[in-house]
Amino acid sequence: MKTRFLLVLTCLQAGAAYSQDIISQKTQQVETGLLPAVYIEGRPHAVYKLADRMAHYKVPAVSIAFINHGRIEWAKAYGYLSEEQQVKADTLTLFQAASISKPITSALLYKLAAQGNVALDEDVNKYLRNWKLKPSPFTAKKPVTLRGLLTHTAGLSVEGFHGYAQGSPLPTTVQILNGEPPANSAPVVSIAEPGTGYRASGGGYVVVKQAVEDVTSHPFATVIKDLVLKPAGMVHSTYEQPLPPQFHQQAAAAHDVNGHMLPGRWHTMPEVAPDGLWTTPADLARFLLTLTQSLEDGYDALLTQEQTREMLYARENMGMWQHRDPSHGWYGSGHNDGYNAEMLMFPDKGQGIVVMTNGDYGRRLSNEIIRGAARVYHWERPRPATQTVIKLDAQTLQDYAGTYGMEGLPYHVKIAVEGDHLRATLTLDNTESVLYPASKERFFSPEEGREVTFLTAEDGTVTGLAAGPARLQKMPAAGK
Structure with missing residues (x-):
């Protein structure tokens, strides 16, 4: 009997060691297999090492949590908390989650609705005591609701925020809501009829914060800690701002481009x-797993199965996540000055990944990591696209050079010629993108996958550019 027990124990230990070896191999494959957004036809397919890309993008620290078989299979951190202090990052290092704060805020409102404290489709002014959304011609027929605020369909202003320097x-x-000093953002007001389309509004989430505090008579950070962070197992996370001093030594510093x-x-x-969560990739992975378990098993530590399904998949809730198709994954992304966070979950596979960085080019790095993980773990997406580069004459390229902007937009895009391609610089944060021509008017960025199409008048004069939904006009050159 003793011999049989020892044999079984030995087999279990060997199996565990083999499993750990497989995990280590896959981790290393991710670390050495980062992939760009675009392969260029006819050129060798680029494959990068994580350390090299951290140096390339000037990102001091990266932290990753990987979900497999419905659990956190591995978590690992790389680099240092700052360029100045050579303190190594670890899996408990805190990063700003930026807009990934929003889906967690959405879960809080669903929790409050389940408790009967709010109704998501009522006029939000019903829950606001210390501030009210002013009447507007846009809200004459349909009020602004909490659901509209959470899904960016309430028609409110102020897309995002840059925060405040220490001190x-x-x-x-x-x-903040009134745009009064010392606030550095515009007032939050109605600019469109509710329900008429998606308009990103971090300002709308500030209205949500005010409603939560007016309804509960407690600070937002306390309410979301008790009702969401704790039930989801996010024990290393906080919405407290400023960050309490006891967390400073474990927080990654923000870095520019x-x-x-x-x-x-x-x-x-x-x-x-909208933007205040400090957290770790492992804690965000726990949030994703809590939602997955609720959907699959009815695990109701946070929300019931019905509430979770409604929050994630109800048509009227489009906008809470950047993407949330079960076969293509739930996807969330966030960027604050000096930080970036990306999370992707495939609930049907029980797999997902969270990447957090402390650099302004962190999104490009994070997505290269995620594409590498997609190859290692055999996901259909995200994978690199393939583009063909054509050659344009020097005059055509020069015609595109200049500054592009839009009235009321606080930043511009500067286009310059660089050999056989273009370089775009966003004046908001000085981020740069190399653009290669796929056709005479259409260009693409191999690092981001972003496409830019130049717009012309009937006589061929360049009048502007289109990048996604944005339409920018070419501005007259100085002295003209």
Whole structure:
């Protein structure tokens, strides 16, 4: 009997060691198999090493959590908390989640609705005591609701926020909503009829924050900790802003496009509902797993199966996530100054990945990591696309050079010729993109996969450019 027991124990240990070896091999394959957004036809397919791409993008720290078989299979951190202090990042290092704060805020509102504290389709002013959304011709027929705010269909202004340097005066929530000093953002107002389309509005989530605090009479950070973070097992996460001093030593500092640390290490984000979460990839993975378990098994530590299904898949809730098709994955992305976070979950596979970085080029790096993981774990997507580059004459390229903008937009795009291609610089944060011609008017970025199409008048004069839904006009050259 003793011999049989030892044999079984030995087999179990050997199986565990073999399993760990497989996990280590796949982890290494991800680390050495980063992939670009685009392969260029006729050129060798690029494959990168993580350390090389961190240096290329000037991102000091990366942290990854990988989900497999419905659990966190591995988590690993790379690099350092800042360019100045050579303190190694680890899996408990905190990063700003930026807009990934929003789907977690959405879960809180579903929890409050389930408790009977709010109704998602009522006029939000019903729940606001210390501030009210002003009447507008846009809201004469249909009110702004919590659901509309969560899904970016309420027709409100203020797309996003940049936060406040350490030591700067911080505005109250009401000051942010009114656009009053020391707030550095515009007032949150109605700019379109509710329900008439998607318009990204971080300002709408600030209204949600005010409603939560008015309804519960408690700070938003406390309410979401008790009702969402704790039930989801997110024990290393907080919405507290400014970040409490006891967490400073484990927080990654923010870095700009040149790899320089922001003054004061990071910006404070008093707009906590849309952008204020400090967390780790493992904690975000736990949130994804909690939702998955609720869908599959009715696990109701956070929400019931019905509530989770409605939050994720109801047609009227499009906009809470960037993408949430079960076969293509739930996808969330966030960018604050100096930080980027990406999360992707395939609930039908029990697989997913979360990547967090502390650099302004972090999104490009994170997506290269995710595409590499897709190849290692045999996901259909995301994978590199393939584009053909054509050769354009020097004059055609020069015609595209210039500055592009739009009235009311606080930034411009500068286009310059660089050999046989173009370079685009976004003045908002000085991020740059190399653009190769796929046709006379259409260009693409191999690192991002983004496409830019130049617009021309009937006589061939370049009048503007289109990048996704954005349409920018070419501005007259100085002196003209």
